[in-house]
Amino acid sequence: MAAPGRTPGPAGPAGPGPAAAGPGASGLAASRPDASGSGAHASPGRHHSEVELRVNGAPHVFTVDHRSVLLDVLREQLGLTGAKKGCDHGQCGACTVLVDGRRVNSCLLPAVAQDGRDITTVEGLADGDDLHPLQQAFLDRDAFQCGYCTPGQLCSALGAVAEAEAGHPSHVTDPGTPSGRPVPLGPDEIRERLSGNLCRCGAYPNIVRAVEDVIR
Protein backbone atom coordinates (compact mmCIF):
# COMPACT_ATOMS: atom_id res chain seq x y z
CA MET A 1 0.00 0.00 0.00
CA ALA A 2 1.27 3.45 -0.78
CA ALA A 3 1.90 6.02 1.88
CA PRO A 4 -0.55 8.87 2.23
CA GLY A 5 -0.59 10.79 -1.00
CA ARG A 6 -2.19 10.14 -4.29
CA THR A 7 0.72 8.81 -6.28
CA PRO A 8 2.63 5.92 -4.82
CA GLY A 9 6.25 6.79 -4.29
CA PRO A 10 8.42 3.72 -4.36
CA ALA A 11 6.98 1.26 -6.80
CA GLY A 12 6.03 -2.30 -6.13
CA PRO A 13 7.96 -5.23 -7.52
CA ALA A 14 9.99 -4.27 -10.54
CA GLY A 15 9.62 -6.01 -13.84
CA PRO A 16 11.96 -8.62 -15.23
CA GLY A 17 15.54 -7.51 -14.96
CA PRO A 18 18.60 -8.11 -17.08
CA ALA A 19 20.44 -11.39 -17.26
CA ALA A 20 21.93 -12.61 -14.04
CA ALA A 21 25.27 -11.27 -12.98
CA GLY A 22 28.18 -13.40 -13.98
CA PRO A 23 29.64 -16.08 -11.81
CA GLY A 24 32.05 -13.65 -10.19
CA ALA A 25 30.63 -14.49 -6.82
CA SER A 26 31.66 -12.57 -3.76
CA GLY A 27 31.74 -15.71 -1.68
CA LEU A 28 29.41 -14.19 0.87
CA ALA A 29 27.60 -17.48 1.28
CA ALA A 30 30.69 -18.82 2.92
CA SER A 31 31.21 -15.87 5.23
CA ARG A 32 27.79 -14.65 6.29
CA PRO A 33 25.03 -16.23 8.30
CA ASP A 34 21.86 -17.05 6.44
CA ALA A 35 18.68 -15.00 6.70
CA SER A 36 16.88 -17.42 8.97
CA GLY A 37 18.59 -15.97 11.96
CA SER A 38 19.91 -19.38 12.89
CA GLY A 39 23.48 -18.21 12.73
CA ALA A 40 24.35 -21.19 10.57
CA HIS A 41 26.24 -20.62 7.38
CA ALA A 42 23.90 -20.51 4.45
CA SER A 43 23.38 -23.59 2.38
CA PRO A 44 20.63 -24.31 -0.13
CA GLY A 45 17.79 -26.38 1.23
CA ARG A 46 14.09 -26.81 0.77
CA HIS A 47 13.39 -23.30 2.06
CA HIS A 48 16.47 -21.62 0.66
CA SER A 49 17.72 -20.74 -2.80
CA GLU A 50 20.88 -19.32 -4.23
CA VAL A 51 20.50 -15.91 -5.83
CA GLU A 52 22.81 -13.67 -7.79
CA LEU A 53 22.49 -9.95 -7.25
CA ARG A 54 24.55 -7.05 -8.42
CA VAL A 55 24.58 -4.65 -5.51
CA ASN A 56 26.07 -1.19 -5.97
CA GLY A 57 28.01 -2.52 -8.93
CA ALA A 58 29.45 -5.59 -7.23
CA PRO A 59 28.24 -9.11 -8.01
CA HIS A 60 27.16 -11.26 -5.09
CA VAL A 61 26.05 -14.88 -4.97
CA PHE A 62 24.49 -16.04 -1.75
CA THR A 63 21.74 -18.12 -0.26
CA VAL A 64 18.48 -16.62 0.94
CA ASP A 65 15.57 -17.94 2.90
CA HIS A 66 12.49 -17.86 0.68
CA ARG A 67 10.70 -15.83 3.35
CA SER A 68 13.33 -13.09 3.44
CA VAL A 69 12.60 -9.71 1.95
CA LEU A 70 15.21 -7.73 0.08
CA LEU A 71 15.56 -5.17 2.89
CA ASP A 72 16.54 -7.83 5.42
CA VAL A 73 18.98 -9.47 3.04
CA LEU A 74 20.65 -6.14 2.28
CA ARG A 75 20.92 -5.21 5.94
CA GLU A 76 21.61 -8.56 7.58
CA GLN A 77 23.46 -10.56 4.95
CA LEU A 78 25.28 -7.80 3.08
CA GLY A 79 25.70 -5.36 5.97
CA LEU A 80 24.18 -2.50 3.99
CA THR A 81 22.25 -0.74 6.73
CA GLY A 82 21.52 2.49 4.86
CA ALA A 83 18.02 1.43 3.85
CA LYS A 84 15.92 1.57 6.99
CA LYS A 85 13.05 -0.51 8.30
CA GLY A 86 10.45 2.03 9.31
CA CYS A 87 6.99 0.51 9.02
CA ASP A 88 7.84 -2.85 7.41
CA HIS A 89 4.49 -2.53 5.63
CA GLY A 90 5.24 -0.54 2.48
CA GLN A 91 3.87 2.68 3.91
CA CYS A 92 6.80 4.91 4.88
CA GLY A 93 9.41 4.62 2.12
CA ALA A 94 12.38 4.42 4.52
CA CYS A 95 13.45 1.15 2.88
CA THR A 96 13.49 2.51 -0.69
CA VAL A 97 16.23 1.21 -2.97
CA LEU A 98 16.53 1.03 -6.73
CA VAL A 99 16.03 -2.28 -8.52
CA ASP A 100 17.09 -2.10 -12.15
CA GLY A 101 16.77 1.67 -11.78
CA ARG A 102 13.21 1.59 -10.42
CA ARG A 103 12.46 2.61 -6.87
CA VAL A 104 10.94 -0.07 -4.74
CA ASN A 105 9.91 -0.64 -1.14
CA SER A 106 12.47 -3.29 -0.30
CA CYS A 107 10.52 -4.34 2.80
CA LEU A 108 7.90 -5.86 0.50
CA LEU A 109 10.05 -7.63 -2.07
CA PRO A 110 10.94 -11.30 -1.63
CA ALA A 111 14.70 -11.39 -2.09
CA VAL A 112 14.55 -14.69 -3.94
CA ALA A 113 12.49 -13.01 -6.67
CA GLN A 114 15.24 -10.49 -7.35
CA ASP A 115 17.66 -13.02 -8.79
CA GLY A 116 19.77 -11.42 -11.51
CA ARG A 117 18.79 -7.87 -10.74
CA ASP A 118 20.80 -4.74 -10.25
CA ILE A 119 20.32 -3.18 -6.82
CA THR A 120 21.38 0.32 -5.83
CA THR A 121 21.28 1.37 -2.21
CA VAL A 122 22.22 4.68 -0.65
CA GLU A 123 25.71 3.27 -0.07
CA GLY A 124 26.16 3.08 -3.84
CA LEU A 125 25.39 6.71 -4.63
CA ALA A 126 28.66 8.38 -3.71
CA ASP A 127 31.82 7.96 -5.74
CA GLY A 128 34.36 7.32 -3.02
CA ASP A 129 34.54 10.50 -0.98
CA ASP A 130 32.64 12.43 -3.61
CA LEU A 131 29.01 12.62 -2.67
CA HIS A 132 26.33 12.20 -5.29
CA PRO A 133 25.05 15.67 -6.30
CA LEU A 134 21.73 14.91 -4.63
CA GLN A 135 23.46 13.94 -1.39
CA GLN A 136 25.40 17.20 -1.51
CA ALA A 137 22.20 19.10 -2.18
CA PHE A 138 20.58 17.51 0.88
CA LEU A 139 23.53 18.73 2.94
CA ASP A 140 23.55 22.19 1.39
CA ARG A 141 19.81 22.58 1.88
CA ASP A 142 19.70 21.04 5.35
CA ALA A 143 17.10 18.64 3.99
CA PHE A 144 16.97 16.36 7.01
CA GLN A 145 16.96 16.37 10.76
CA CYS A 146 17.29 12.88 12.21
CA GLY A 147 18.24 11.40 8.86
CA TYR A 148 16.32 8.17 9.34
CA CYS A 149 14.26 8.67 6.23
CA THR A 150 17.06 10.24 4.20
CA PRO A 151 18.44 7.12 2.44
CA GLY A 152 14.95 6.34 1.21
CA GLN A 153 14.31 9.95 0.23
CA LEU A 154 17.53 10.00 -1.81
CA CYS A 155 16.86 6.74 -3.66
CA SER A 156 13.22 7.67 -4.19
CA ALA A 157 14.12 11.11 -5.56
CA LEU A 158 16.58 9.60 -8.02
CA GLY A 159 13.95 7.12 -9.16
CA ALA A 160 11.36 9.89 -9.44
CA VAL A 161 13.64 12.07 -11.56
CA ALA A 162 14.29 9.13 -13.89
CA GLU A 163 10.56 8.40 -14.13
CA ALA A 164 9.82 12.02 -15.05
CA GLU A 165 12.60 12.04 -17.63
CA ALA A 166 11.09 8.88 -19.14
CA GLY A 167 7.75 10.64 -19.47
CA HIS A 168 5.85 8.88 -16.71
CA PRO A 169 3.04 11.18 -15.55
CA SER A 170 1.98 11.64 -11.93
CA HIS A 171 -1.38 12.56 -10.48
CA VAL A 172 -0.57 16.27 -10.81
CA THR A 173 0.95 16.19 -14.29
CA ASP A 174 -0.78 18.51 -16.73
CA PRO A 175 -2.95 16.28 -18.95
CA GLY A 176 -1.76 18.36 -21.87
CA THR A 177 1.82 17.15 -21.44
CA PRO A 178 2.83 15.29 -24.61
CA SER A 179 2.81 11.56 -24.02
CA GLY A 180 6.22 10.00 -23.68
CA ARG A 181 7.98 13.35 -23.34
CA PRO A 182 9.92 14.27 -20.19
CA VAL A 183 7.69 15.71 -17.49
CA PRO A 184 8.97 19.02 -16.05
CA LEU A 185 9.53 18.68 -12.32
CA GLY A 186 8.28 21.69 -10.40
CA PRO A 187 7.67 21.73 -6.65
CA ASP A 188 4.19 20.22 -6.98
CA GLU A 189 5.48 17.33 -9.09
CA ILE A 190 8.34 16.68 -6.67
CA ARG A 191 6.04 16.74 -3.67
CA GLU A 192 3.57 14.40 -5.35
CA ARG A 193 6.19 11.96 -6.59
CA LEU A 194 7.89 11.79 -3.18
CA SER A 195 4.62 11.52 -1.27
CA GLY A 196 5.34 7.86 -0.54
CA ASN A 197 8.37 8.82 1.55
CA LEU A 198 7.45 10.05 4.99
CA CYS A 199 9.61 12.25 7.20
CA ARG A 200 8.46 12.55 10.76
CA CYS A 201 10.72 15.58 11.24
CA GLY A 202 8.95 17.55 8.55
CA ALA A 203 12.01 18.24 6.39
CA TYR A 204 9.83 18.25 3.28
CA PRO A 205 10.33 21.88 2.16
CA ASN A 206 14.10 21.55 2.00
CA ILE A 207 13.92 18.08 0.44
CA VAL A 208 11.94 19.64 -2.42
CA ARG A 209 14.52 22.43 -2.73
CA ALA A 210 17.37 19.89 -2.78
CA VAL A 211 15.74 17.92 -5.58
CA GLU A 212 15.14 21.15 -7.48
CA ASP A 213 18.84 21.97 -7.16
CA VAL A 214 19.92 18.81 -9.01
CA ILE A 215 17.41 19.03 -11.83
CA ARG A 216 18.15 22.62 -12.76
Ligand code: FES
Ligand atom coordinates in the same frame (compact mmCIF):
# COMPACT_ATOMS: atom_id res chain seq x y z
S1 FES B 1 7.86 1.16 3.37
FE1 FES B 1 9.35 -0.33 3.81
S2 FES B 1 9.89 0.03 5.87
FE2 FES B 1 8.26 1.42 5.49
Ligand code: FES
Ligand atom coordinates in the same frame (compact mmCIF):
# COMPACT_ATOMS: atom_id res chain seq x y z
S1 FES C 1 14.88 13.51 8.61
FE1 FES C 1 13.95 12.57 10.33
S2 FES C 1 12.45 11.24 9.50
FE2 FES C 1 13.19 12.36 7.83
